[in-house]
Amino acid sequence: MSNITFNSDEFSSRHNSISKQEENLMLKQIGVKSVDELINLTIPDSIRLENDLNLEKPKTENEFLSHFKTLALKNKKYKSYIGTGYYDCFTPNVIKRNILENPGWYTAYTPYQAEIAQGRMEALINYQTMVTDLTGMEISNASLLDEGTAASEAMTMFFRVRKGSKKKAFKFFVSNKIFPQTIELLKTRSEPLGIELVIDELDKFNCGDDYFGALFQYPDNDGNIVDLSSYLEKARSKSIFTCVASDLMSLVLLKSPGEMGADAVVGNSQRFGVPMGYGGPHAAFYATKEEFKRHIPGRIIGVSVDSAGNNAYRMALQTREQHIKRDRATSNICTAQVLLSVMAGMYAVYHGKDGLKKIATKIASLTQLLENGISSLDFNQENKNFFDTLKIKVTSEEKDKIKKVAEKNHLNFRYFETDYIGISLDETTQVSDVLDILNIFSEVSGKSLEINLDNIDDLKHNISANQIRSSEFLSHEVFNKYHTEHEILRYMKRLENKDLSLVHSMISLGSCTMKLNATTEMIPVTWEEMNLHPFVPTDQAQGYSEMINSLNTWLCEITGFSAISFQPNSGAQGEYTGLMVIRAYHLDKGNDNRNIALIPSSAHGTNPASAIMAGMKVVVVACDKHGNIDYDDLKEKCEQHSENLSCLMITYPSTHGVFEDKILEVCNLIHENGGLVYMDGANMNAQVGLTNPKNIGADVCHLNLHKTFCIPHGGGWARNGANRCS
Numbered sequence: 158m159s160n161i162t163f164n165s166d167e168f169s170s171r172h173n174s175i176s177k178q179e180e181n182l183m184l185k186q187i188g189v190k191s192v193d194e195l196i197n198l199t200i201p202d203s204i205r206l207e208n209d210l211n212l213e214k215p216k217t218e219n220e221f222l223s224h225f226k227t228l229a230l231k232n233k234k235y236k237s238y239i240g241t242g243y244y245d246c247f248t249p250n251v252i253k254r255n256i257l258e259n260p261g262w263y264t265a266y267t268p269y270q271a272e273i274a275q276g277r278m279e280a281l282i283n284y285q286t287m288v289t290d291l292t293g294m295e296i297s298n299a300s301l302l303d304e305g306t307a308a309s310e311a312m313t314m315f316f317r318v319r320k321g322s323k324k325k326a327f328k329f330f331v332s333n334k335i336f337p338q339t340i341e342l343l344k345t346r347s348e349p350l351g352i353e354l355v356i357d358e359l360d361k362f363n364c365g366d367d368y369f370g371a372l373f374q375y376p377d378n379d380g381n382i383v384d385l386s387s388y389l390e391k392a393r394s395k396s397i398f399t400c401v402a403s404d405l406m407s408l409v410l411l412k413s414p415g416e417m418g419a420d421a422v423v424g425n426s427q428r429f430g431v432p433m434g435y436g437g438p439h440a441a442f443y444a445t446k447e448e449f450k451r452h453i454p455g456r457i458i459g460v461s462v463d464s465a466g467n468n469a470y471r472m473a474l475q476t477r478e479q480h481i482k483r484d485r486a487t488s489n490i491c492t493a494q495v496l497l498s499v500m501a502g503m504y505a506v507y508h509g510k511d512g513l514k515k516i517a518t519k520i521a522s523l524t525q526l527l528e529n530g531i532s533s534l535d536f537n538q539e540n541k542n543f544f545d546t547l548k549i550k551v552t553s554e555e556k557d558k559i560k561k562v563a564e565k566n567h568l569n570f571r572y573f574e575t576d577y578i579g580i581s582l583d584e585t586t587q588v589s590d591v592l593d594i595l596n597i598f599s600e601v602s603g604k605s606l607e608i609n610l611d612n613i614d615d616l617k618h619n620i621s622a623n624q625i626r627s628s629e630f631l632s633h634e635v636f637n638k639y640h641t642e643h644e645i646l647r648y649m650k651r652l653e654n655k656d657l658s659l660v661h662s663m664i665s666l667g668s669c670t671m672k673l674n675a676t677t678e679m680i681p682v683t684w685e686e687m688n689l690h691p692f693v694p695t696d697q698a699q700g701y702s703e704m705i706n707s708l709n710t711w712l713c714e715i716t717g718f719s720a721i722s723f724q725p726n727s728g729a730q731g732e733y734t735g736l737m738v739i740r741a742y743h744l745d746k747g748n749d750n751r752n753i754a755l756i757p758s759s760a761h762g763t764n765p766a767s768a769i770m771a772g773m774k775v776v777v778v779a780c781d782k783h784g785n786i787d788y789d790d791l792k793e794k795c796e797q798h799s800e801n802l803s804c805l806m807i808t809y810p811s812t813h814g815v816f817e818d819k820i821l822e823v824c825n826l827i828h829e830n831g832g833l834v835y836m837d838g839a840n841m842n843a844q845v846g847l848t849n850p851k852n853i854g855a856d857v858c859h860l861n862l863h864k865t866f867c868i869p870h871g872g873g874w875a876r877n878g879a880n881r882c883s
């Protein structure tokens with residue numbers, strides 16, 4: 158062999174550090190001769206793969222990076238003014254380098270063990286405080302997966318807590334001025350629960366007895382700021398719960414939804430210093446009133462005072478956790494977006510109230526400048542009261558022309574289906590950008606642009622006075638101390654040093670995998686070429702398409718399944734997606750009675766919670782003390798519910814790490830009784846290359862990409878794929 162290829166096992170030897178000596182010691186202790194023998198004894202023969210995985214030849218880390226760069230460069234980096242919930246922003250470099258790119262923060266585990274997680278939990282408390290301040294609510298969780306999920310969780314929370322005469326109310330009003338992606342998610346989430354969505358104009362909302370809740374957006378999908386007070390008040394007087402989807406940056410200037418009377422406020426914190434990343438991951442927020450505190454989805458960090466009178470942080474309200482409530486859990490949210498909420502919270506700590514006000518005021522003022530220019534070119538702009546977004550009336554001919562010229566100039570606007578163009582400015586927009594936009598409208602209209610920039614520094618926004626915030630925010634001292642680089646740097650380091658992460662030791666916690674991502678794998682995360690708006694035309698995201706397509710092929714090979722969805726945002730959302738696929742399968746066959754999910758008592762708490770969300774009924778199957786399924790009990794329940802069996806959810810290898818011998822029999826039994834098998838893939842790391850979900854007889858599974866593959870856990874940073882067998 159020439160030594161040209163000497164590097165090819167570099168990755169495995171660098172990341173799998175066991176020495177021959179250590180291996181021998183381990184084997185001796187266990188009492189086997191080789192690793193192969195150990196695996197043969199561990200994984201039943203009947204489910205082993207016959208061939209090696211057919212994957213590409215491994216790359217060295219340097220080859221990987223240059224290959225990945227080639228792909229990334231296929232993405233076209235235009236300036237995007239598309240808005241709709243995603244905005245370009247400046248990630249302060251001190252936060253980028255010391256949190257996002259720092260394994261001390263991105264390898265931490267979920268903060269179950271308070272004494273080694275005080276730093277992370279303080280950062281999360283900062284995030285929660287920022288959210289409650291800006292939204293005007295009393296309590297907030299430590300993040301959710303995305304805005305749509307947060308809005309859906311508000312809907313289902315209201316649905317669960319409705320009482321008295323409202324017990325019979327099934328309608329949820331949704332203003333038609335909500336982001337389209339949020340509406341899509343609400344449609345999926347409402348249907349299995351029997352919730353009827355009524356999507357209409359605000360003024361059509363009659364607050365009838367058959368409504369239990371309502372959702373509004375502020376500023377809305379068009380970018381218009383509507384005073385919601387009267388709507389929220391009227392709903393309240395009729396015992397209808399209200400949620401407002403909102404935008405944190407606009408709330409810096411605007412009267413908060415809490416002051417207007419909302420019961421819950423949700424949204425996305427992406428623009429607080431987190432790159433757009435073609436749609437995520439970002440931390441969504443969820444804030445509500447104290448009265449709902451036992452029903453809040455996700456995790457909440459609370460403060461306890463110890464015997465010496467010192468503050469200590471801990472995960473609070475554990476009673477809501479799925480692990481205890483099981484099929485009475487209020488939601489299936491487990492891993493959320495901690496690393497990103499830590500970043501968003503630090504962004505607020507770094508800028509403080511005045512810094513944020515400057516940023517928000519600049520955005521709003523430049524939007525006013527844009528409006529002045531647009532009107533001077535005789536275009537009609539629809540939004541009477543706006544923060545960062547204009548909605549411009551055009552003819553369909555103008556729309557096509559503007560799109561052409563804008564793309565030629567590397568600018569993306571939002572093109573509504575009707576003849577409107579949306580333009581949303583952000584923290585990165587400069588006066589020159591506004592002029593670039595205006596020049597496009599000028600070119601298309603044939604009118605010359607007349608705009609006076611003499612008094613540009615006195616430029617003001619025009620948000621109506623009664624919508625302007627008068628209440629305080631970010632007055633806590635943490636938001637008033639760390640506004641210089643050295644101070645925030647030391648603060649972040651101080652918090653990091655309180656915590657245990659993979660930079661200190663292995664973390665032997667949890668049933669799922671904790672792995673150290675290779676630094677090389679993390680490097681592309683912060684490349685500017687990866688920072689695309691999720692709604693750019695697909696020809697600008699060719700690099701991403703190629704990456705997603707390759708991943709699709711590889712994960713199909715690894716799971717044995719035929720198709721993958723990359724939509725779910727976490728393992729639990731993968732469960733939900735998979736169960737919804739199973740549900741659709743039975744409905745398609747005309748079996749609308751098949752709604753029983755068999756779930757072993759040792760299953761992760763998200764399993765029963767997801768089944769309930771998918772409209773199923775949970776029947777618990779007994780397990781022995783090792784967490785193995787009690788086959789006789791399974792058989793009995795299976796036969797008893799044969800007529801109505803939807804599926805079995807099974808974790809493989811089990812939560813206790815065992816590859817149960819009977820797995821093929823178990824899956825057969827389910828199939829014979831007309832059900833499908835859902836495999837919880839949280840422990841997929843134990844299967845890769847040795848067996849797969851298809852071989853064990855499963856039909857659908859999810860993969861927790863932050864557990865088995867190279868997404869950082871980061872104190873709970875999720876992004877997963879759900880698989881399905883077609």
Ligand SMILES: *Cc1c(COP(=O)(O)O)cnc(C)c1O
Nearest residue numbers: 491492669727728729761763839
């Ligand atoms: C982690 C885990 C889940 C939930 O996955 P998230 O990504 O946290 O939503 C489900 N089942 C098992 C066995 C797990 O370990």
